[in-house]
Amino acid sequence: MKSIIAEELVKTYDKGKVRALDSLNLDVEEGTVLGILGPNGAGKTTTVRILATLLRPDSGRASVAGIDVLKNPEKVREVIGLSGQYAAVDEILTGYDNLVMFGELYHLGKKNAVIRANELLERFSLTEAAKRPIKTYSGGMRRRLDLAASLIVKPKVLFLDEPTTGLDPRGRQEMWGVIEELVKDGVTLLLTTQYLEEADQLADEIAVIDTGKVIARGTSDALKKQVGGERLEVVVESAHIAKTLEIVSSVSGVKASLDEGLRQISAPVSTGSVALFEVLKSLDDAGIHALDVGLKRPSLDDVFLSLTGHSAEAKEESK
Amino acid sequence: MSALRDTAIITQRQLRLLTRVPEVLIFSTIQPVMFVLLFRYVFGGSISTGQPGGYVQLLMPGIFVQTVAFTLAGTASGLAEDMKKGLIDRFRSLPISQSALVVGRTLGDSLLNIVVLAVMGIAGYAVGWRPSTGLGNVALGFLFLLLFGYALSWVGVLVGLSASDARVVQNVSFIVTFPLTFLSNAFAPTTGMPRALQYFAEWNPVSTMVAACRQLFGVENQFGATAGSFPSEHPLTTSLIYMVIIMVIFIPLSLRRYRNSLN
Numbered sequence: 001m002k003s004i005i006a007e008e009l010v011k012t013y014d015k016g017k018v019r020a021l022d023s024l025n026l027d028v029e030e031g032t033v034l035g036i037l038g039p040n041g042a043g044k045t046t047t048v049r050i051l052a053t054l055l056r057p058d059s060g061r062a063s064v065a066g067i068d069v070l071k072n073p074e075k076v077r078e079v080i081g082l083s084g085q086y087a088a089v090d091e092i093l094t095g096y097d098n099l100v101m102f103g104e105l106y107h108l109g110k111k112n113a114v115i116r117a118n119e120l121l122e123r124f125s126l127t128e129a130a131k132r133p134i135k136t137y138s139g140g141m142r143r144r145l146d147l148a149a150s151l152i153v154k155p156k157v158l159f160l161d162e163p164t165t166g167l168d169p170r171g172r173q174e175m176w177g178v179i180e181e182l183v184k185d186g187v188t189l190l191l192t193t194q195y196l197e198e199a200d201q202l203a204d205e206i207a208v209i210d211t212g213k214v215i216a217r218g219t220s221d222a223l224k225k226q227v228g229g230e231r232l233e234v235v236v237e238s239a240h241i242a243k244t245l246e247i248v249s250s251v252s253g254v255k256a257s258l259d260e261g262l263r264q265i266s267a268p269v270s271t272g273s274v275a276l277f278e279v280l281k282s283l284d285d286a287g288i289h290a291l292d293v294g295l296k297r298p299s300l301d302d303v304f305l306s307l308t309g310h311s312a313e314a315k316e317e318s319k
Numbered sequence: 320m321s322a323l324r325d326t327a328i329i330t331q332r333q334l335r336l337l338t339r340v341p342e343v344l345i346f347s348t349i350q351p352v353m354f355v356l357l358f359r360y361v362f363g364g365s366i367s368t369g370q371p372g373g374y375v376q377l378l379m380p381g382i383f384v385q386t387v388a389f390t391l392a393g394t395a396s397g398l399a400e401d402m403k404k405g406l407i408d409r410f411r412s413l414p415i416s417q418s419a420l421v422v423g424r425t426l427g428d429s430l431l432n433i434v435v436l437a438v439m440g441i442a443g444y445a446v447g448w449r450p451s452t453g454l455g456n457v458a459l460g461f462l463f464l465l466l467f468g469y470a471l472s473w474v475g476v477l478v479g480l481s482a483s484d485a486r487v488v489q490n491v492s493f494i495v496t497f498p499l500t501f502l503s504n505a506f507a508p509t510t511g512m513p514r515a516l517q518y519f520a521e522w523n524p525v526s527t528m529v530a531a532c533r534q535l536f537g538v539e540n541q542f543g544a545t546a547g548s549f550p551s552e553h554p555l556t557t558s559l560i561y562m563v564i565i566m567v568i569f570i571p572l573s574l575r576r577y578r579n580s581l582n
Contacts, residue, residue, distance in 0.1 A: 074414060084409070088409035089406070093335060105410075105419075
């Protein structure tokens with residue numbers, strides 16, 4: 001069964017001048033994780049906001065857990081959890097106060113709201129910080145509390161809009177751990193991200209979106225396959241760059257590219273380890289010692305680049 | 320029923336914020352108390368009133384009204400802050416009454432006003448303010464003030480939801496409330512103003528509110544303009560009409576704005 005369905009969603013801003021969503025179609029199978037991957041301004045947040053009843057599309061249909069988002073938004077709100085780009089919790093209140101307040105707003109009653117708040121604080125390793133105002137929390141702790149707030153009533157469908165944007169690597173790792181735990185409980189999760197490795201790590205399937213449309217959809221492996229074979233990468237001393245470029249290009253059959261900062265020469269190859277061996281041998285013949293050499297499967301970055309013609313981080317304009 | 324409960328929870332939140340950040344309460348009271356002292360001792364000496372107790376009797380109603388008028392800014396900047404932090408998104412994604420967040424905020428801000436007015440009343444008493452009309456009328460005066468603050472708080476909701484950032488909200492609120500409080504009979508006689516401004520001051524809701532409070536606190540409204548005009552003859556009625564008009568216009572507008580705010 002599909003837990004989330006979006007059909008032909010269109011949303012424009014500025015009287016139609018900005019097309020945030022351009023006939024976007026999506027569906028997510030119950031109990032699975034769909035990662036929406038795209039750069040800033042691609043329409044990720046707009047999609048989430050429509051599905052979470054915060055925004056009405058200009059046209060199109062959507063349903064969440066079988067409920068029509070446009071006709072019954074208040075019913076949808078009973079079964080979803082939303083955690084946004086910003087930690088949407090009250091900074092001045094303590095973590096505990098926030099969770100109890102949200103619990104009461106979910107009509108759990110004071111007593112159950114307290115029990116649930118304590119459970120969630122425990123689960124997200126926030127018990128120690130429970131009585132401190134949120135403004136004393138680290139970025140990672142805030143996001144965890146925000147996530148906890150979206151789980152108060154065990155939602156059937158959870159929306160996480162860029163859950164790790166702005167976190168340091170450690171905070172991101174922690175957040176990933178928490179999300180992976182959640183997914184084991186069987187919640188249907190729609191996750192947006194601009195981090196390719198995040199989609200790779202957490203999502204069962206990935207929908208790549210750009211300029212308000214889904215431009216590719218599939219498992220991470222399938223998407224990588226779409227881009228094709230492996231890349232050979234060699235790092236050498238500056239003095240040997242020119243010669244190495246020549247060698248790698250001739251083995252690959254395609255002009256090798258150079259990353260000057262890393263002194264890394266790379267090119268796509270189709271013959272895998274045979275090509276690797278050839279390059280090593282030629283380098284050795286030329287008396288060049290490679291500092292690093294390897295074969296890389298394409299990253300989602302490469303996928304994105306080949307699908308959109310621009311890299312995921314390059315497009316940093318307004319949302 | 321559940322809408323009421325949701326609203327009560329949000330109002331509680333407002334109050335809890337006050338206990339967590341006592342500075343808000345302290346500064347919302349220090350400013351008006353400072354005004355009381357400054358006006359009392361700076362202008363008090365040079366404006367002769369010929370009434371028993373002098374300038375402070377006329378001044379206090381003016382400062383009370385000015386203070387509750389600033390509720391507009393408080394509500395507006397609080398909401399703008401919630402918007403910026405994404406807190407409103409969270410509230411709107413909950414299965415709660417969609418108006419609870421704004422109604423709760425306006426109520427919470429009014430409760431804050433009770434505390435502020437009480438502190439100001441004490442400060443006023445300390446510098447010689449003595450209402451002469453008995454407890455009932457004084458209480459009615461404070462009720463009027465709270466209601467006026469509540470009505471303006473709804474204007475604040477609209478400002479807070481419409482502005483793009485919190486600093487703009489501060490400025491807009493200031494631009495709206497400051498001229499209103501000074502182009503009035505709150506601190507000085509309107510008779511010294513140019514004709515057009517006098518007319519404006521006469522009908523200015525701040526003036527009618529101040530006149531109403533002066534009446535309820537038992538002091539002759541010497542700063543009012545032309546005798547015989549409707550607002551100066553019936554300040555209580557005029558003020559009530561203004562409050563009703565403000566609420567009838569701004570409550571639905573603000574609620575609609577809230578529902579559509581994030582489109």
